[in-house]
Amino acid sequence: MLARRHLFGVLGVLALGGGLAAAAPSPDAYAADSLAENATIEVKYSVKIGSFNLGTFKLTNHIQGTVYRIRGDGRFSILEGLLYEWRGTTASVGRVTTAGIQPSKYSLSYKGGKAVEEVRMSFVRGAVSELELVPPKQPSAHNVPITAKQLEDALDPMSAAFLFARSTDTSGDLSICKQTVPVFDGRQRFDIKLSPKSRVQLSGNGTGYKGPAVVCQAKYIPVGGHRPDNPGVQMLSQTDQIEIWMVPMAGTGLYVPYKVVIPTGIGLGTAVATSFKIAGPRRASLESGE
Numbered sequence: 001m002l003a004r005r006h007l008f009g010v011l012g013v014l015a016l017g018g019g020l021a022a023a024a025p026s027p028d029a030y031a032a033d034s035l036a037e038n039a040t041i042e043v044k045y046s047v048k049i050g051s052f053n054l055g056t057f058k059l060t061n062h063i064q065g066t067v068y069r070i071r072g073d074g075r076f077s078i079l080e081g082l083l084y085e086w087r088g089t090t091a092s093v094g095r096v097t098t099a100g101i102q103p104s105k106y107s108l109s110y111k112g113g114k115a116v117e118e119v120r121m122s123f124v125r126g127a128v129s130e131l132e133l134v135p136p137k138q139p140s141a142h143n144v145p146i147t148a149k150q151l152e153d154a155l156d157p158m159s160a161a162f163l164f165a166r167s168t169d170t171s172g173d174l175s176i177c178k179q180t181v182p183v184f185d186g187r188q189r190f191d192i193k194l195s196p197k198s199r200v201q202l203s204g205n206g207t208g209y210k211g212p213a214v215v216c217q218a219k220y221i222p223v224g225g226h227r228p229d230n231p232g233v234q235m236l237s238q239t240d241q242i243e244i245w246m247v248p249m250a251g252t253g254l255y256v257p258y259k260v261v262i263p264t265g266i267g268l269g270t271a272v273a274t275s276f277k278i279a280g281p282r283r284a285s286l287e288s289g290e
Contacts, residue, residue, distance in 0.1 A: 039280030086112035106156035146224035165255035172212030
C-alpha cells in the first residue's frame with residue numbers, strides 16, 4: 001500500500017516519499033569541504049493528518065569526512081495503537097563525493113497492523129546492485145516495469161530526503177529547490193521535481209531553530225514500479241499541494257526538512273520538526289543561522 005510504504009517518505013519526500021526535471025546541482029555544490037568534517041544532526045518530527053496526531057519520527061545523521069550514516073525511527077498509531085500501530089526503522093550509509101551523493105547500503109524494516117516488511121538495497125558506483133524484499137513479492141503485470149537504466153544514479157529515500165539540499169549559504173538559498181531528486185524505495189522508482197516557491201522566516205517556537213526557511217514546491221513523478229490506475233499514485237502525481245520547507249544547519253553545509261506537506265485521501269498530511277540538535281567541532285548557532 002502506497003501510503004504505508006511512504007510514511008518515512010512523508011519526511012522526505014515522498015521523498016517524501018519524496019522531484020521534476022530541473023537543473024542538477026553544480027559540481028561545486030558537492031565539494032569535499034562543503035560538509036562539516038565531523039557532525040551529528042538530530043531532528044525530531046511530529047506527523048499529523050489534519051489536526052490528528054499520528055506519531056513521531058526521529059532522524060539522526062552522522063557525518064565523518066565524506067561518509068554519512070543516517071538512521072530514522074518512527075512510530076505511528078491510531079487511538080494509542082488500539083486501532084492501528086506502525087513502527088519502523090530505516091538507515092542509509094554512503095559517501096558524498098565531487099560526483100554527488102553515492103549511497104552504499106539502505107534498509108527499511110517496519111511492522112504495521114498485520115503487515116511486516118523489510119527492504120535491503122546495496123549500491124555500486126551509483127547504481128542499485130542488490131535488492132532484497134522480505135517477504136518477496138513478484139511485481140504485478142499491471143505495474144510499469146523498472147529498467148536497469150532507471151536505477152542508475154537513483155537515491156534511496158533517506159539519502160534523497162536528507163542530503164539532496166546542499167549549500168553553505170545560510171540566508172535561505174532558493175537554488176536548492178532547482179533540481180530533480182531521483183528516488184528508488186525498493187519497489188517504486190520516482191522523481192521529485194522541486195521548484196522555488198518562497199522564503200519565510202521562522203520564529204523558533206521551541207524547536208531550537210530560528211531563521212530563514214526555503215519553501216520548495218514538489219512534484220511527484222512516477223517512473224516505474226507503480227500501477228498507473230492506483231488512486232494514490234494518481235492523486236500524488238496530479239496535486240500541486242506538496243511542499244517541502246528546508247532550513248540550513250549552520251556549519252554543516254546542509255539544508256534539512258523542517259516541514260513537509262502532502263495531500264492524503266483524508267486530509268493534508270504534515271511532518272513538522274519539533275527539535276533540532278547539532279554536535280561537532282564546526283557547530284554554529286542554530287538560533288542565529290550563521
